[in-house]
Amino acid sequence: MAAVFDDHPEIPNQFVTELNGVSVYMKREDLLHPHVSGNKFRKLKYNLKNAISEGHDTLLTFGGAFSNHIAATAAAGKECDLKTIGVIRGEELGKDLEKTLRENPTLNFAASCGMEFDFVSRSAYREKTSEAMLKRLREKFGKFYLVPEGGTNVLAVKGCEEILSEEDKEFDVLCCAMGTGGTISGIINASAEDQKVLGFPALKGDFLRPEVEKFTKKNNWEIITNYHFGGYAKVDRSLIDFVNGFKKEFGIQLDPVYTGKMMYGIFELISKGNFSENTRILAVHTGGLQGISGMNNRLKNKNLPQIEL
Numbered sequence: 279m280a281a282v283f284d285d286h287p288e289i290p291n292q293f294v295t296e297l298n299g300v301s302v303y304m305k306r307e308d309l310l311h312p313h314v315s316g317n318k319f320r321k322l323k324y325n326l327k328n329a330i331s332e333g334h335d336t337l338l339t340f341g342g343a344f345s346n347h348i349a350a351t352a353a354a355g356k357e358c359d360l361k362t363i364g365v366i367r368g369e370e371l372g373k374d375l376e377k378t379l380r381e382n383p384t385l386n387f388a389a390s391c392g393m394e395f396d397f398v399s400r401s402a403y404r405e406k407t408s409e410a411m412l413k414r415l416r417e418k419f420g421k422f423y424l425v426p427e428g429g430t431n432v433l434a435v436k437g438c439e440e441i442l443s444e445e446d447k448e449f450d451v452l453c454c455a456m457g458t459g460g461t462i463s464g465i466i467n468a469s470a471e472d473q474k475v476l477g478f479p480a481l482k483g484d485f486l487r488p489e490v491e492k493f494t495k496k497n498n499w500e501i502i503t504n505y506h507f508g509g510y511a512k513v514d515r516s517l518i519d520f521v522n523g524f525k526k527e528f529g530i531q532l533d534p535v536y537t538g539k540m541m542y543g544i545f546e547l548i549s550k551g552n553f554s555e556n557t558r559i560l561a562v563h564t565g566g567l568q569g570i571s572g573m574n575n576r577l578k579n580k581n582l583p584q585i586e587l
């Protein structure tokens with residue numbers, strides 16, 4: 279097994295600020311690895327170990343064109359000598375691959391790690407785990423270890439249970455951004471009963487509660503649904519200003535898709551008095567910084583300010 283998952287730096291909890299008597303710390307999971315950052319490292323760890331122990335030489339997974347999971351899987355596969363295949367949403371991206379790679383830093387990076395792509399239409403993407411689709415993929419690529427979209431499964435949740443350590447028991451509230459809910463499930467499982475875990479979905483809808491309930495039996499958690507900013511990867515000027523201001527003031531880079539929305543929500547809840555004085559909050563920095571340059575290309579086209587890197 280390549281060292282990528284076995285020796286990683288100790289992850290510090292960094293004090294961020296105190297507001298209304300509430301102290302805010304961030305767990306810097308973004309510092310785990312330069313390319314397999316944050317929660318994607320945790321989610322891939324036991325999946326890759328499992329793939330290797332089952333004798334697989336190829337990983338196949340799914341994602342959007344700017345997906346942190348696609349970038350992380352490509353990088354982890356490369357370090358572990360596994361071939362990687364990314365089934366990417368958006369048929370049009372495959373028409374002129376060179377142009378796509380020029381314009382899309384995420385796919386460019388994944389390709390540079392050796393990832394091979396299979397571009398599919400949005401409707402085919404919705405059916406990505408159908409028997410017909412898997413059969414087509416097996417015929418095209420041979421045998422592979424399937425890592426689900428966003429990387430969430432039981433082994434991913436097990437990896438995310440390692441985000442928390444014994445010292446984190448001193449915090450009253452643990453916060454985590456949510457996509458599929460796998461990461462927060464691990465955090466909930468590793469939390470103490472008297473800690474409250476708050477999830478901040480990066481997308482609209484309330485389908486996430488049953489997803490989390492698949493992986494945990496605890497009920498010391500709550501989903502805060504009003505900080506998705508219109509949906510997945512949707513941003514507005516106030517969010518961009520917040521992410522840029524946060525970096526200036528606290529020296530921590532957030533991403534606009536996940537951690538930026540979470541921190542915006544935490545700060546707003548504190549300023550509205552939702553937490554009592556002396557509450558200690560630990561927010562998990564789940565990484566995802568690779569997506570910023572792709573987002574900046576989109577912001578430029580919409581005449582919105584850029585995220586400062």
Ligand SMILES: *Cc1c(COP(=O)(O)O)cnc(C)c1O
Nearest residue numbers: 457458459460461536564565566
């Ligand atoms: C993928 C991702 C998440 C969401 O994780 P889930 O386990 O799918 O809920 C959160 N933050 C960042 C930075 C991510 O890349």
